[in-house]
Amino acid sequence: MIEIRELKKSFNGKVVLDGVNLDIKRGEISVIIGRSGEGKSVLIKHIIGLLKPDSGRILLDGKDITTMSEKEFREVLKRFGMLFQGAALFDSMTVEENVGFALREHTDLPDSTIRKIVKEKLKRVGLEGVESMMPADLSGGMKKRVGLARAIAMDPEIVLFDEPTTGLDPIMSDSIADLMLDTQRALKTTYVVITHDINLTYKIADMVAMLHQGRIIEKGTVEEMKANPNPILRQFLEGRAEGPIKVF
Amino acid sequence: MREFFERLGLMAEKAVVTTGQIIIMLFQAVYYLFLPPFKFRNMFKQMEFVGVRSLFVVVLTGSFTGMVLAMQGYNALKRFGAESLVGPTVALSMARELGPVLTGLMVTGRAGSAMATELGTMRVTEQIDALYTMAINPVKYLVTPRIVAGVLMLPVLAIITDFVGVLGGYFVGVKLLGINPGVYIGRTIDFVSVNDIFYGLTKSAVFGLIITLISSFQGYHASGGAEGVGRAATSAVVLSCVLILVSDYFLTSIMF
Structure with missing residues (x-):
C-alpha cells in the first residue's frame, strides 16, 4: 500500500534519513522502532507530507505522493488519520x-x-x-x-501513530495497545506506528522494522525479529546500555 | 572586523528571508480568502476577538487622549487668543493621527500578543500539524480570518476612538474650561473634512493588516517550546508597533 524508496533527508548538513526503503501492507499494523533521535518522527512526517524529502519517493497505491500538487495531496490526506505524541487536541x-x-x-x-x-x-x-x-x-x-x-x-484507510504510549503508565500503555488492536481489527485499517516501546511492539505488530542511523536495518514479524541475531537489534530489544549502539 | 561584517550579512539575510516569508504568507492568506469552501464562523469569532473585546480599552484610551489634547490645546492656544480652535485641534488630531495610531497600538498589545501566543502554542504542541493532517490548510483556517478581522475591525475601533476622543475633548473644553459649546462644535465642523476621517480609517485598516499579519506570522513560525512562544509574542508586539509608527509616517506623507 505504501512503498518508501531511497528516502533521504538532512537538516543543516546532518543526515537523518539515509535511503530508507520500506513496504507497508494494507490492513496490517506496521511498527517502526528505533532509538530516540534516529529519525522515526521525521519518517512519519514524510509519509503524511509534513516534510518534503531531499530525494527518494513515497508511493501510495503506486502514486508518488512527494511530487503531488497541494490540491491533489489534500485529497490524499483525507485517507489518513494521525495520532500525535501529545495528542495535539485543539x-x-x-x-x-x-x-x-x-x-x-x-x-x-x-x-x-x-x-x-x-x-x-x-x-x-x-x-x-x-x-x-x-x-x-x-x-x-x-x-x-x-x-x-x-x-x-x-x-481513514491509514492511521499513523507517533509514539502512542509515551508519557503513559504501563497499565494505560497496555490499554492503549488493546484499543489500537480492537479498532484496527474492527475497521480493517492500516496502522503505521513509530515507537520505542517494545511491549507495545510485541503486542500489536504484524510487521516490525528497525530504523538505525537513517536506514531500515532489519524488518520482519515479531517472531522473526525476536529470533534475529543482529547485535544492534538485540541490544535495542533487550534494552541494554552495553553493545554496538553507543549511548554516549 | 570580518566577523562584524559576517554577522551584519547574516542579519541582513535573515531580514530579507523573513520579509519574503511574511509577504508570501500575506499572498497565501488573500488567495485562500477567495478559495472555497467559505467558512464564516471562524471569521466572525476573530472579529469579535479583535473588535468587540478591544472596545473597552480603546474607549478608555480615546476618551482620555481627547481630554488631555483639549487641556494641552487650550493652554497653548490661549496664548494667542485662539481658544476657539481647541475643538478642531482635538478632532483633527484624533481623526488623522491619534485615533488610528492609538487604536493600532492598543489592539497590538491586547489582540496581537494573544494571537501570536495562541498560534505559537498551537505550533509547538503540533496542533497546526494536526490541522494539516486533517486536510485543512492552516493558513486558510488560522491566518486568513485573523487578517480579515484586523482589516475590517480596526477602522470600526478607530472611528469609535475618534468619537469618544472628540467627546472627551468637548467635555474638558466646554464643561471644564468654559469654551462656548456653539463655537466649539461650529469650529470643529468648519475645519474637519470627510477626507480627514476617511484617510484616518484607511490608515487604521493598514494597521489592522500589519498587526494581524505580523502576529500570525510570528506565532505560526514559533519554535522552541514555551520560551519560543514568549519570544514570538514579544516579537509580534515590538515589530507591529514599530511598523505601525513607520508606516504611519509614509501614509501621512502620501495622504495629507
Whole structure:
C-alpha cells in the first residue's frame, strides 16, 4: 500500500534519513522502532507530507505522493488519520468539537449526525460522557483516546501513530495497545506506528522494522525479529546500555 | 572586523528571508480568502476577538487622549487668543493621527500578543500539524480570518476612538474650561473634512493588516517550546508597533 524508496533527508548538513526503503501492507499494523533521535518522527512526517524529502519517493497505491500538487495531496490526506505524541487536541475546543472537527470541515452532514458519529467513535475508544469536557481537563491517557477517536472519525484507510504510549503508565500503555488492536481489527485499517516501546511492539505488530542511523536495518514479524541475531537489534530489544549502539 | 561584517550579512539575510516569508504568507492568506469552501464562523469569532473585546480599552484610551489634547490645546492656544480652535485641534488630531495610531497600538498589545501566543502554542504542541493532517490548510483556517478581522475591525475601533476622543475633548473644553459649546462644535465642523476621517480609517485598516499579519506570522513560525512562544509574542508586539509608527509616517506623507 505504501512503498518508501531511497528516502533521504538532512537538516543543516546532518543526515537523518539515509535511503530508507520500506513496504507497508494494507490492513496490517506496521511498527517502526528505533532509538530516540534516529529519525522515526521525521519518517512519519514524510509519509503524511509534513516534510518534503531531499530525494527518494513515497508511493501510495503506486502514486508518488512527494511530487503531488497541494490540491491533489489534500485529497490524499483525507485517507489518513494521525495520532500525535501529545495528542495535539485543539485546546480551544471541547472533546466533541475536536472529534467532529474534520467531519464538520469536510462533509455537509447535519450536526445531529456528526454528534452521533462522535459519540460512537468516543465509545469505541472507551470514553462516554466526556463530550463537553475541554482537553485541559483530561488525563494523558484520555487525551490519547480522544486523539485516536479524532484520528478515526473520518474512517481513514491509514492511521499513523507517533509514539502512542509515551508519557503513559504501563497499565494505560497496555490499554492503549488493546484499543489500537480492537479498532484496527474492527475497521480493517492500516496502522503505521513509530515507537520505542517494545511491549507495545510485541503486542500489536504484524510487521516490525528497525530504523538505525537513517536506514531500515532489519524488518520482519515479531517472531522473526525476536529470533534475529543482529547485535544492534538485540541490544535495542533487550534494552541494554552495553553493545554496538553507543549511548554516549 | 570580518566577523562584524559576517554577522551584519547574516542579519541582513535573515531580514530579507523573513520579509519574503511574511509577504508570501500575506499572498497565501488573500488567495485562500477567495478559495472555497467559505467558512464564516471562524471569521466572525476573530472579529469579535479583535473588535468587540478591544472596545473597552480603546474607549478608555480615546476618551482620555481627547481630554488631555483639549487641556494641552487650550493652554497653548490661549496664548494667542485662539481658544476657539481647541475643538478642531482635538478632532483633527484624533481623526488623522491619534485615533488610528492609538487604536493600532492598543489592539497590538491586547489582540496581537494573544494571537501570536495562541498560534505559537498551537505550533509547538503540533496542533497546526494536526490541522494539516486533517486536510485543512492552516493558513486558510488560522491566518486568513485573523487578517480579515484586523482589516475590517480596526477602522470600526478607530472611528469609535475618534468619537469618544472628540467627546472627551468637548467635555474638558466646554464643561471644564468654559469654551462656548456653539463655537466649539461650529469650529470643529468648519475645519474637519470627510477626507480627514476617511484617510484616518484607511490608515487604521493598514494597521489592522500589519498587526494581524505580523502576529500570525510570528506565532505560526514559533519554535522552541514555551520560551519560543514568549519570544514570538514579544516579537509580534515590538515589530507591529514599530511598523505601525513607520508606516504611519509614509501614509501621512502620501495622504495629507
